[in-house]
Amino acid sequence: MIKIFTYTWAILKGMAITFKYFFIRPVTVQYPKEKIKISPRWRGTLKQLRNEQGEETCDGCRICEKICPVNCISMEVYKDEKKNRRFTSSYTVNFGRCMFCGLCVEACPKKCLVHTPDFEFCTYERESLILTKDKILR
Amino acid sequence: MIYASQSLGDLWNWLLQQFAELCGSLGIPEVIRYMVEKGAYAVGLLVFISLTALVMIYMERKVSAHMQLRYGPMWTGGWHGWSQTIADMIKLLLKEDIIPDKADRWVHRIAPIVIFVPSLIGFLVIPFDKYLIGADLNVGILLVFGFSSIAVLSIFMGGWASNNKYTLLGGLRSAAQMISYELPLVLSVLGVIMTVGSLKMSDIVMAQKDVWFLFTPNLLGFIIYIIAGTAEVNRTPFDLPEAESELVSGYNTEYSGLKYGFFMLSEFTNTFIISAIAATFFMGGWNGPSWLPGIVSFLAKTYLIVFLLMWFRWTFPRLRVDRLMDFGWKFLLPLSFFNILMIAVWVLVKK
Amino acid sequence: MIEQLKNSGFEEMTLNMGPQHPSTHGVLHLLLKMDGEVITEARPDIGYLHRGMEKIAEKRTWGANIALSDRWDYIASMSNNFAAVLGPEKLMSITVPKRAEYIRVIMAELNRIASHLIFFGTYGIDIGAFTPFFYAFREREKILDLYESVCGARLTYNYFRIGGVSADLPEEFIPGVKAFINYFRPKLKEYDTLLSTNPIFMDRTVGVGAITKEEAIDWALSGPNIRASGVNFDLRKDDPYSVYSEFDFNIPTGKNGDCWDRYMVRMNEMKESARIVEQALEKLEPGDIMAKVAKVIRPPAGEIYTHVEAPKGELGVYCISDGSTMPYRYKVRGPSFVNLAILQKMLKGLRIADVVAVLGSIDIVLGEVDR
Numbered sequence: 001m002i003k004i005f006t007y008t009w010a011i012l013k014g015m016a017i018t019f020k021y022f023f024i025r026p027v028t029v030q031y032p033k034e035k036i037k038i039s040p041r042w043r044g045t046l047k048q049l050r051n052e053q054g055e056e057t058c059d060g061c062r063i064c065e066k067i068c069p070v071n072c073i074s075m076e077v078y079k080d081e082k083k084n085r086r087f088t089s090s091y092t093v094n095f096g097r098c099m100f101c102g103l104c105v106e107a108c109p110k111k112c113l114v115h116t117p118d119f120e121f122c123t124y125e126r127e128s129l130i131l132t133k134d135k136i137l138r
Numbered sequence: 139m140i141y142a143s144q145s146l147g148d149l150w151n152w153l154l155q156q157f158a159e160l161c162g163s164l165g166i167p168e169v170i171r172y173m174v175e176k177g178a179y180a181v182g183l184l185v186f187i188s189l190t191a192l193v194m195i196y197m198e199r200k201v202s203a204h205m206q207l208r209y210g211p212m213w214t215g216g217w218h219g220w221s222q223t224i225a226d227m228i229k230l231l232l233k234e235d236i237i238p239d240k241a242d243r244w245v246h247r248i249a250p251i252v253i254f255v256p257s258l259i260g261f262l263v264i265p266f267d268k269y270l271i272g273a274d275l276n277v278g279i280l281l282v283f284g285f286s287s288i289a290v291l292s293i294f295m296g297g298w299a300s301n302n303k304y305t306l307l308g309g310l311r312s313a314a315q316m317i318s319y320e321l322p323l324v325l326s327v328l329g330v331i332m333t334v335g336s337l338k339m340s341d342i343v344m345a346q347k348d349v350w351f352l353f354t355p356n357l358l359g360f361i362i363y364i365i366a367g368t369a370e371v372n373r374t375p376f377d378l379p380e381a382e383s384e385l386v387s388g389y390n391t392e393y394s395g396l397k398y399g400f401f402m403l404s405e406f407t408n409t410f411i412i413s414a415i416a417a418t419f420f421m422g423g424w425n426g427p428s429w430l431p432g433i434v435s436f437l438a439k440t441y442l443i444v445f446l447l448m449w450f451r452w453t454f455p456r457l458r459v460d461r462l463m464d465f466g467w468k469f470l471l472p473l474s475f476f477n478i479l480m481i482a483v484w485v486l487v488k489k
Numbered sequence: 490m491i492e493q494l495k496n497s498g499f500e501e502m503t504l505n506m507g508p509q510h511p512s513t514h515g516v517l518h519l520l521l522k523m524d525g526e527v528i529t530e531a532r533p534d535i536g537y538l539h540r541g542m543e544k545i546a547e548k549r550t551w552g553a554n555i556a557l558s559d560r561w562d563y564i565a566s567m568s569n570n571f572a573a574v575l576g577p578e579k580l581m582s583i584t585v586p587k588r589a590e591y592i593r594v595i596m597a598e599l600n601r602i603a604s605h606l607i608f609f610g611t612y613g614i615d616i617g618a619f620t621p622f623f624y625a626f627r628e629r630e631k632i633l634d635l636y637e638s639v640c641g642a643r644l645t646y647n648y649f650r651i652g653g654v655s656a657d658l659p660e661e662f663i664p665g666v667k668a669f670i671n672y673f674r675p676k677l678k679e680y681d682t683l684l685s686t687n688p689i690f691m692d693r694t695v696g697v698g699a700i701t702k703e704e705a706i707d708w709a710l711s712g713p714n715i716r717a718s719g720v721n722f723d724l725r726k727d728d729p730y731s732v733y734s735e736f737d738f739n740i741p742t743g744k745n746g747d748c749w750d751r752y753m754v755r756m757n758e759m760k761e762s763a764r765i766v767e768q769a770l771e772k773l774e775p776g777d778i779m780a781k782v783a784k785v786i787r788p789p790a791g792e793i794y795t796h797v798e799a800p801k802g803e804l805g806v807y808c809i810s811d812g813s814t815m816p817y818r819y820k821v822r823g824p825s826f827v828n829l830a831i832l833q834k835m836l837k838g839l840r841i842a843d844v845v846a847v848l849g850s851i852d853i854v855l856g857e858v859d860r
């Protein structure tokens with residue numbers, strides 16, 4: 001008999017909790033309409049920065065290429081004799097493979113490779129996930 | 139006259155009278171008049187059933203969503219996703235109707251119909267309002283329970299014919315469950331029938347003009363009824379036949395398209411019938427404050443029970459098969475016998 | 490009787506549970522032989538999620554393997570990171586700065602809470618209660634937000650580095666964690682009313698799938714599973730790595746080793762984890778977060794086995810270095826894999842409804858089982 005009462009009581013208490021939440025504002029967000037704020041450290045797609053003069057900072061040191069665990073960065077480098085430094089003639093990141101581990105950004109000695117807070121880059125073709133230099137250098 | 143009528147029931151009654159007068163003056167035979175009347179009611183009922191199903195599915199979604207801190211459907215149709223269910227229905231209609239290769243095609247096809255028809259018939263004897271009852275039979279409640287037992291057959295047919303081990307297990311489970319919970323269900327209602335002394339739905343409602351049976355010793359019967367009723371319509375905590383985490387989707391795993399839609403629809407109509415009977419038997423049916431149309435107070439009570447069932451569903455875990463049987467046979471059944479005994483004594487004392 | 494029936498043409502039913510089944514927690518395939526609803530034989534069939542992690546690891550640098558480790562037990566990546574960095578650190582005898590150690594502990598313990606929250610939620614679903622799942626995920630989301638503010642990812646953190654951690658804590662992190670802990674404690678009570686003490690839930694779990702002390706040791710269980718059987722085995726106490734010896738916390742243990750005990754051990758562990766996080770926050774002092782380590786490391790040749798107490802149990806990494814930039818051999822001892830083995834013993838004689846209750850209570854992640 002006592003068992004029945006304790007059981008019923010436990011059941012009623014459980015029901016009270018769900019009933020309480022029935023009136024609490026939901027915590028989910030209506031995604032495409034409203035978006036949650038993402039942290040500034042968010043590891044999204046990659047981009048290369050220019051310096052204040054609007055020049056490329058990346059000097060093609062290939063460190064990011066080497067450190068990437070899934071080999072998704074590839075580049076071609078040439079040496080500009082006039083400016084006495086190297087430039088990349090092409091710089092491609094294959095976001096179909098990238099796992100956004102952030103190792104390349106961490107390793108870049110020029111601090112010119114950064115993550116963007118962009119996380120919506122779905123496409124219909126795989127080719128468009130391969131970003132070339134003109135899209136990465138922003 | 140129409141303006142004076144307070145409720146849908148009176149309106150319906152007035153219409154019937156007008157129609158009878160018209161028939162009398164035109165000399166239309168009684169049989170045809172009767173058929174037209176009942177046909178009109180049936181059509182109205184069908185519309186009501188489809189609307190009810192839509193409303194209930196939407197309600198289930200919203201209730202579950204808000205209990206789980208979600209919004210549920212919000213987009214389809216504009217305001218709070220009201221047309222999501224309609225869209226889903228259209229999707230179900232357009233889906234390919236798959237019959238498994240080794241299934242018993244005939245039984246597989248017929249099972250959804252078998253489950254749907256009894257739940258339609260159940261609606262016939264539900265007294266929505268004073269005159270708003272399809273057939274005020276003198277065995278009213280018996281009809282509902284009699285036909286709802288057919289649902290077991292259909293679930294078993296569906297489970298067996300699909301030729302899938304999960305559906306088979308689901309079918310077997312539900313057969314065992316529904317048969318064992320039918321007993322307490324009927325016995326719990328028996329208390330009310332004993333108090334009233336009639337099986338007729340309208341009599342039972344009329345008997346509660348002053349005080350609902352909920353507030354008499356029949357309360358115990360009500361509790362038993364709700365528990366057994368939850369089991370009867372296979373809702374959590376008794377949703378073993380379609381236990382998702384164990385049996386994928388139970389007896390309807392292999393169904394798709396319209397046939398699956400029938401199973402789903404019948405689940406909701408059955409829930410509605412169980413709630414409607416609870417409202418009729420224990421909460422006074424269409425009786426209510428005089429300013430409220432009878433049908434409104436009836437529907438309000440019914441949906442209150444529906445909400446209760448949904449509330450159960452989104453709070454509790456699921457029982458285990460053997461425990462379910464134990465609970466049904468060793469606890470609920472003796473309790474309902476005790477309930478009958480108690481009511482009998484009460485009725486005697488009252489006399 | 491049963492023999493007679495069998496001879497007269499009745500046969501056992503073979504039920505393939507999974508790999509596509511709502512409650513096998515991924516792609517586990519269970520081969521069940523059943524007599525009615527009672528199981529006579531159970532065989533877990535694994536390998537559907539095999540990704541060749543250990544072989545991949547041999548062709549990646551030591552640092553890159555941390556990113557790989559995120560994918561073993563993908564709901565407790567921080568603990569995996571922990572296991573992945575300890576080995577090379579020991580081989581190279583790097584001393585990790587104090588601040589980094591505390592940050593690591595905070596992260597690992599928060600991850601333990603997050604992982605157990607997922608267990609709580611999915612276990613509720615296994616038993617048939619859907620709603621707790623959403624409550625658990627709401628709390629977990631808060632932890633993920635904290636992680637996001639630190640390392641920029643929500644699932645595959647890749648936060649630990651050999652010699653420290655990749656980034657210092659942002660300003661809002663410490664108040665955020667404190668607020669979370671204060672918010673989380675009362676929620677645990679709510680869970681208890683919702684599930685732990687719910688009669689139906691207890692009915693499903695108490696006494697189901699019991700493992701005795703001896704069995705648990707014989708089958709090399711670890712983590713909450715062995716503690717539920719009453720064996721007080723926790724690497725944080727028994728072989729303290731990092732700075733765990735500095736903290737004051739209890740090891741919750743169970744008595745009977747049944748599903749409910751395993752469940753309760755996890756629930757209590759969340760409380761203890763919250764305590765550890767609080768202590769670690771107090772001890773946190775400004776300082777370095779990285780030891781002086783070269784970008785590309787070459788640990789001296791040798792072999793080492795390091796293990797951490799991951800949310801699922803003892804997560805060990807055995808690595809052999811040949812002095813190059815990549816490990817020569819990288820063996821992972823996944824706790825889920827070892828814990829899963831006992832399933833075939835536990836399931837015998839239970840009903841099909843208990844399969845999910847038992848399977849859920851072991852708390853496996855298929856990513857770690859198959860690797």
Ligand code: SF4
Nearest residue numbers: 068098099101102104
């Ligand atoms: S984020 Fe990781 S995977 Fe992506 S390009 Fe950088 S190093 Fe490679």
Ligand code: SF4
Nearest residue numbers: 058060061062064108
């Ligand atoms: S590491 Fe930085 S500087 Fe070097 S190639 Fe990559 S982006 Fe350019």
